[in-house]
Amino acid sequence: MLGGVRKNMTESFLSDNCPPMGIYETLYAFRDSFGSFMGTEGTHPWSQGFPLTTPLENFDGPSLPDSVDVTWEDRFYPKAWGHPELRESIADYYNSQYGSEITPENVMVFAGGRPGIYTVLAFLKNNVQVRLGNIEWPAYLDIMEQTDTNFQVVPFTKENNFHPSNSAYFDRAGLNAKTRLMPILSNPQNPSGQTRWGEELRELIQMAEQPKNGILLDEAYEMFHSPSVSGIQFVQDLDNSNVFIAGACTKGLQSPGIRVGWIVASKKNIETLANYSSFGMGGVSHPSQLYAVKLLEPNRVKQARKAVEQHYNWQRERYGKAFEEMGLGVYTGNGGFYHWLEVPEGMTSAELNRRLFKRGAAILCASDCDMARPHSKDPDYVTPYTRFFRFSFGPLLPETFEADIRLFSEVLDEYKRELDI
Numbered sequence: 377m378l379g380g381v382r383k384n385m386t387e388s389f390l391s392d393n394c395p396p397m398g399i400y401e402t403l404y405a406f407r408d409s410f411g412s413f414m415g416t417e418g419t420h421p422w423s424q425g426f427p428l429t430t431p432l433e434n435f436d437g438p439s440l441p442d443s444v445d446v447t448w449e450d451r452f453y454p455k456a457w458g459h460p461e462l463r464e465s466i467a468d469y470y471n472s473q474y475g476s477e478i479t480p481e482n483v484m485v486f487a488g489g490r491p492g493i494y495t496v497l498a499f500l501k502n503n504v505q506v507r508l509g510n511i512e513w514p515a516y517l518d519i520m521e522q523t524d525t526n527f528q529v530v531p532f533t534k535e536n537n538f539h540p541s542n543s544a545y546f547d548r549a550g551l552n553a554k555t556r557l558m559p560i561l562s563n564p565q566n567p568s569g570q571t572r573w574g575e576e577l578r579e580l581i582q583m584a585e586q587p588k589n590g591i592l593l594d595e596a597y598e599m600f601h602s603p604s605v606s607g608i609q610f611v612q613d614l615d616n617s618n619v620f621i622a623g624a625c626t627k628g629l630q631s632p633g634i635r636v637g638w639i640v641a642s643k644k645n646i647e648t649l650a651n652y653s654s655f656g657m658g659g660v661s662h663p664s665q666l667y668a669v670k671l672l673e674p675n676r677v678k679q680a681r682k683a684v685e686q687h688y689n690w691q692r693e694r695y696g697k698a699f700e701e702m703g704l705g706v707y708t709g710n711g712g713f714y715h716w717l718e719v720p721e722g723m724t725s726a727e728l729n730r731r732l733f734k735r736g737a738a739i740l741c742a743s744d745c746d747m748a749r750p751h752s753k754d755p756d757y758v759t760p761y762t763r764f765f766r767f768s769f770g771p772l773l774p775e776t777f778e779a780d781i782r783l784f785s786e787v788l789d790e791y792k793r794e795l796d797i
């Protein structure tokens with residue numbers, strides 16, 4: 377039919393329960409209110425989870441490669457488990473930065489962080505129970521729902537400062553002997569910036585290496601902390617474990633568009649993931665993998681890590697101070713590129729967002745990060761985080777700071793005045 381709407385649409389064979397990740401819903405609501413897409417001129421991408429993709433000049437960040445050579449061999453099908461050069465670069469990267477002793481056979485390359493995480497969850501045995509924070513990166517809930525993963529949430533509250541103990545993730549109360557436990561944590565955490573490092577991270581990994589335990593440690597924000605953090609530093613026997621470490625070029629290497637990520641795990645588990653790739657994925661684009669090799673060139677990556685750490689520490693600190701001065705509750709940890717904030721009593725982050733939309737800005741309401749919410753929308757469900765939200769300073773240029781804070785304060789003050797707060 378041309379130009380018209382078909383009345384009796386054929387019933388779709390695909391799932392009715394596959395909404396976009398929560399962040400996208402915010403983007404659509406923003407477009408409907410503001411009239412143009414987030415990211416276009418005149419908008420303020422405070423809800424967005426991407427880093428600057430230009431050199432971090434204020435902190436002597438390296439340039440980003442702008443081409444790769446593509447030869448006839450790169451037009452072959454890629455290897456299911458990843459380009460040998462990239463697997464080698466990734467293994468060298470971890471071994472030189474964190475003193476680990478992994479080999480390329482411990483690395484499987486995916487088209488970004490998400491496909492790696494999705495695949496691990498899709499292949500978990502039925503007796504594995506996932507544990508994850510009550511707040512986490514919104515995509516986890518969608519992934520668990522679509523992969524039919526059995527999971528339980530761990531409380532994240534003001535009382536535990538959004539940072540429960542490691543043992544909370546491995547609590548076996550009420551479980552039978554056959555159940556295996558597999559916490560999933562983003563570390564540094566999206567959305568709160570809470571970070572486990574040093575002795576606390578060592579303990580987490582020790583627990584994960586105990587019999588019946590494993591872990592999926594999502595280190596997308598590995599470089600956004602002083603010092604950079606990877607659980608690989610503390611793994612004793614990777615090949616006899618169910619430790620999975622997820623990494624990507626997406627955040628610290630400033631290249632979300634090349635779609636390269638990876639999972640580091642035991643050789644046996646990597647083999648299973650690679651077998652899946654052979655029939656379900658077909659490997660990852662060679663040019664993208666070659667680009668990633670350039671990003672990981674040892675001298676470049678050393679300079680990049682330093683610049684990322686310094687630039688984002690600086691941004692975290694000054695935005696945090698400004699938010700405190702505005703009277704917001706600031707619960708952010710020391711990592712990542714998000715602030716985890718609370719509006720005063722009487723307000724909601726959803727209403728704040730509606731007001732921000734009108735001014736071309738948006739934040740991410742904490743309800744989207746609530747892992748205990750029903751996946752299909754339930755009008756009766758009330759999230760315990762109605763006053764919380766995530767503010768991203770990932771994509772913000774240094775020069776927008778004053779204007780960002782001015783705009784944010786204006787909208788907040790206007791909302792406060794109306795409520796007489």
Ligand SMILES: Cc1ncc(COP(=O)(O)O)c(C=O)c1O
Nearest residue numbers: 425488489490513562566596626
């Ligand atoms: C916690 C977390 N893990 C992983 C990723 C990586 O995602 P991508 O699939 O874009 O590499 C992200 C990106 O937003 C993230 O926030």
